[in-house]
Amino acid sequence: MYDTSDIRKGLKIMIDGTPYTVVEFQFVKPGKGAAFTRTKMKNLLSGGVIERNLRSGDKLEPADVETKTMQYLYQEADSYVFMDTTTYDQVNIVSATIGESKDFMPENINVEVLFFNGRAVGVTLPNFIEQAIVSTEPGFKGDTSTGATKPAKISTGAQVNVPLFINVGDVVRIDTRTGEYLERLSRA
Amino acid sequence: MNEQAGLAGRRAALVGRARVVRAARAWFEGEGFLEVETPARVRAPGQEIHLDAIPSGAGGAGEARWLVTSPEYHMKRLLGAGFERIVQIGKAWRAGEVGPHHQPEFLIAEWYRAGAPLAAIADDCEALVRVAARAAGVDLVGDPGRVPAPPGARSGGQSPPPLDLSRPFERTTVRDALERHAQLELDGRESVAELAAKARAAGVDVSGRTSWDDVFFQVWLDRVEPHLGRGRPAFVFDWPAPLGALARRKTDDPGFVERFELYANGLELANAFGELTDAGEQRARFVAESATRARLDKAVYELDEKLLAALPHMVPTSGVALGLDRLVMLVLGATDIRDVVAFADHEV
Numbered sequence: 175m176y177d178t179s180d181i182r183k184g185l186k187i188m189i190d191g192t193p194y195t196v197v198e199f200q201f202v203k204p205g206k207g208a209a210f211t212r213t214k215m216k217n218l219l220s221g222g223v224i225e226r227n228l229r230s231g232d233k234l235e236p237a238d239v240e241t242k243t244m245q246y247l248y249q250e251a252d253s254y255v256f257m258d259t260t261t262y263d264q265v266n267i268v269s270a271t272i273g274e275s276k277d278f279m280p281e282n283i284n285v286e287v288l289f290f291n292g293r294a295v296g297v298t299l300p301n302f303i304e305q306a307i308v309s310t311e312p313g314f315k316g317d318t319s320t321g322a323t324k325p326a327k328i329s330t331g332a333q334v335n336v337p338l339f340i341n342v343g344d345v346v347r348i349d350t351r352t353g354e355y356l357e358r359l360s361r362a
Numbered sequence: 363m364n365e366q367a368g369l370a371g372r373r374a375a376l377v378g379r380a381r382v383v384r385a386a387r388a389w390f391e392g393e394g395f396l397e398v399e400t401p402a403r404v405r406a407p408g409q410e411i412h413l414d415a416i417p418s419g420a421g422g423a424g425e426a427r428w429l430v431t432s433p434e435y436h437m438k439r440l441l442g443a444g445f446e447r448i449v450q451i452g453k454a455w456r457a458g459e460v461g462p463h464h465q466p467e468f469l470i471a472e473w474y475r476a477g478a479p480l481a482a483i484a485d486d487c488e489a490l491v492r493v494a495a496r497a498a499g500v501d502l503v504g505d506p507g508r509v510p511a512p513p514g515a516r517s518g519g520q521s522p523p524p525l526d527l528s529r530p531f532e533r534t535t536v537r538d539a540l541e542r543h544a545q546l547e548l549d550g551r552e553s554v555a556e557l558a559a560k561a562r563a564a565g566v567d568v569s570g571r572t573s574w575d576d577v578f579f580q581v582w583l584d585r586v587e588p589h590l591g592r593g594r595p596a597f598v599f600d601w602p603a604p605l606g607a608l609a610r611r612k613t614d615d616p617g618f619v620e621r622f623e624l625y626a627n628g629l630e631l632a633n634a635f636g637e638l639t640d641a642g643e644q645r646a647r648f649v650a651e652s653a654t655r656a657r658l659d660k661a662v663y664e665l666d667e668k669l670l671a672a673l674p675h676m677v678p679t680s681g682v683a684l685g686l687d688r689l690v691m692l693v694l695g696a697t698d699i700r701d702v703v704a705f706a707d708h709e710v
Contacts (some may be wrong), residue, residue, distance in 0.1 A: 229571070279396025
């Protein structure tokens with residue numbers, strides 16, 4: 175068991191049967207009362223954030239969670255196959271667990287897979303990926319309007335809005351958290 | 363970052379701090395207060411259950427000495443001798459308190475007005491916050507008299523909202539604040555079980571809370587405190603009798619005591635009492651607190667017989683302790699106490 179003196183950012187604990195990770199905490203001592211720790215925690219399954227005021231000395235159950243770096247290999251029916259980059263073990267993760275992450279999860283990319291009680295429950299992509307454009311309309315020569323964009327597709331099939339000067343085969347950097355184009359890295 | 367760069371970066375905060383402390387001293391002098399210095403190493407550092415003193419060797423008779431958690435007891439001995447308006451600006455120490463609003467060594471302003479009601483101390487606090495803001499360069503005359511929010515968070519925390527000091531501070535009571543923010547009606551005479559039942563009915567999880575103050579503060583922290591003093595400082599008067607400490611009971615409502623706390627932008631700035639001068643009741647509270655300390659395996663301090671002997675000589679008096687580091691934080695818009703001291707505890 176942990177107690178409140180173990181609280182730090184990233185500590186994984188169980189609250190009402192659900193794993194949480196501590197994202198923020200603050201020592202407080204209200205009105206001559208006992209010490210408490212205001213603790214903001216993120217639900218590792220849903221991503222929702224809750225706040226709990228824990229009294230100094232409260233016991234906390236550790237959550238049996240771990241993250242492993244795994245390489246995404248290929249899709250197989252409704253699941254995705256990943257390989258542990260250190261042990262080479264393979265696991266299948268169902269599409270529902272991966273959610274929208276699959277839009278920016280090209281084959282062979284390394285991701286962080288979260289395991290809870292030995293079961294994969296979530297996938298975190300790197301913040302940025304570099305991908306070649308597989309289809310887009312050609313830009314219009316002479317168009318100098320700034321900020322104008324057009325739709326383009328990457329190998330995962332996801333659509334990204336890119337500047338007009340981007341062509342098929344250009345490699346671009348994309349922020350996986352927002353789905354936004356950031357910059358062109360190389361030309362076709 | 364190396365130490366030189368870190369300290370150099372604190373220059374503006376240290377200049378602001380020095381101005382605030384200097385202005386506070388001048389204000390007290392103008393109000394007719396005598397500035398006093400009482401011992402830092404004492405025999406009885408304060409009985410409160412949730413304060414832990416730092417040991418400081420032995421005294422002349424070989425007795426245990428402790429660093430003061432506040433200068434209250436010795437200042438009351440001066441009041442018992444007829445001193446009427448006294449202030450002390452000095453360090454106090456509390457073991458184990460480290461956080462964005464806490465340092466084990468901190469600067470306290472403690473003052474007393476003999477013969478004055480608690481409201482006079484609230485007026486003092488209100489005046490002092492404005493004095494500090496002016497000293498820190500905040501324009502209170504112009505529109506709208508606000509402490510500006512700092513550009514970005516200084517210490518990784520959230521920036522506080524701008525603070526409006528142009529209007530009178532809010533004055534509310536514990537009972538009203540609980541009713542408003544927690545939908546809980548308090549009469550101050552509940553047993554622990556009755557208070558816990560009210561808390562559960564209000565939707566607060568108090569499992570594992572077994573003492574009156576733990577149940578109360580779970581509700582307070584979960585529901586009330588985040589709303590206090592946001593954008594405008596707020597006094598919260600009339601604390602329930604079980605949280606009385608050294609305050610006297612209200613004559614018209616014995617479930618509550620003469621006590622206020624001042625909140626501003628999430629900071630607990632000051633705690634004030636209409637001082638208890640009944641030596642019999644004070645002794646009974648000390649004995650009960652000592653017993654609780656012993657039960658919780660905390661250090662038990664000697665009863666301060668000299669304080670108890672002085673109490674009957676005090677006229678009805680009101681007094682307050684105000685955290686000066688926090689006042690500096692407030693008027694500089696700092697979010698971490700370590701940003702307004704030259705050396706934080708971990709930098710010693």
